[in-house]
Amino acid sequence: xxxxxxxxxxxxxxxxxxxxxxxxxxxxxxxxxxxxxxxxxxxxxxxxxxxxxxxxxxxxxxxxxxxxxxxxxxxxxxxxxxxxxxxxxxxxxxxxxxxxxxxxxxxxxxxxxxxxxxxxxxxxxxxxxxxxxxxxxxxxxxxxxxxxxxxxxxxxxxxxxxxxxxxxxxxxxxxxxxxxxxxxxxxxxxxxxxxxxxxxxxxxxxxxxxxxxxxxxxxxxxxxxxxxxxxxxxxxxxxxxxxxxxxxxxxxxxxxx
Numbered sequence: 001x002x003x004x005x006x007x008x009x010x011x012x013x014x015x016x017x018x019x020x021x022x023x024x025x026x027x028x029x030x031x032x033x034x035x036x037x038x039x040x041x042x043x044x045x046x047x048x049x050x051x052x053x054x055x056x057x058x059x060x061x062x063x064x065x066x067x068x069x070x071x072x073x074x075x076x077x078x079x080x081x082x083x084x085x086x087x088x089x090x091x092x093x094x095x096x097x098x099x100x101x102x103x104x105x106x107x108x109x110x111x112x113x114x115x116x117x118x119x120x121x122x123x124x125x126x127x128x129x130x131x132x133x134x135x136x137x138x139x140x141x142x143x144x145x146x147x148x149x150x151x152x153x154x155x156x157x158x159x160x161x162x163x164x165x166x167x168x169x170x171x172x173x174x175x176x177x178x179x180x181x182x183x184x185x186x187x188x189x190x191x192x193x194x195x196x197x198x199x200x201x202x203x204x205x206x207x208x209x210x211x212x213x214x215x216x217x218x219x220x221x222x223x224x225x226x227x228x229x230x231x232x233x234x235x236x237x238x239x240x241x242x243x244x245x246x247x248x249x250x251x252x253x254x255x256x257x
Contacts, residue, residue: 039078047079052165055206059213072214073153079160083167087117090171097175098253108252117163125156128211128223136217148216158210162203169199174245181245190238192245197234201227 050057066072091112095105132150174181174195181192208223237244 129155162206
């Protein structure tokens with residue numbers, strides 16, 4: 001059953017003046033991308049592990065980051081870099097197994113990396129950033145409380161956090177199960193739809209956790225509503241015989257599956 005209430009908000013956090021500052025500048029963030037030695041790789045892998053097992057722990061550390069760095073967003077691009085590298089390896093594995101054209105394999109690689117992760121992330125982060133700042137912020141109780149806003153970079157962090165477990169399910173586990181999932185019959189249709197349902201639902205659940213941790217937002221259960229849509233659609237797709245694994249593999253690879 002989906003939660004229907006949000007947690008109470010802390011008034012002390014709402015009075016923090018640092019949250020009203022602009023988003024962290026892009027230049028230092030982008031500069032660190034090419035400086036591997038400045039990235040906290042060990043902490044990034046710790047986050048990735050706990051996003052799959054105990055995601056609330058990760059967002060508890062986000063509160064600590066806010067207290068020490070005066071911003072909700074990461075100032076370390078290691079998560080984006082490592083996630084991109086892992087996505088690259090997974091895409092190349094699919095191309096090696098299912099594609100017969102080197103040129104088409106490059107097309108699949110760039111389309112997955114740019115569109116599935118980066119551009120889709122920019123779009124979703126911008127949508128959530130606009131939605132939260134426009135409709136989900138608590139109104140300041142008086143004029144002496146500094147207005148707080150969601151940082152765009154934090155919205156992108158939330159997307160990246162939500163994307164990684166979905167990547168594990170729909171890219172890594174899916175790859176090893178693909179001989180079964182791509183077969184004909186009811187069992188492959190059932191398993192494929194269940195895998196995609198879990199991946200999509202977990203993405204939206206982590207999205208909810210990412211915004212629910214912000215003390216100046218309310219009605220964050222809005223981010224759980226897509227899970228209900230996914231749960232309703234999944235039995236319909238199963239009964240109709242739709243296999244999402246076959247659909248996406250046929251869409252991306254030149255050899256008919």
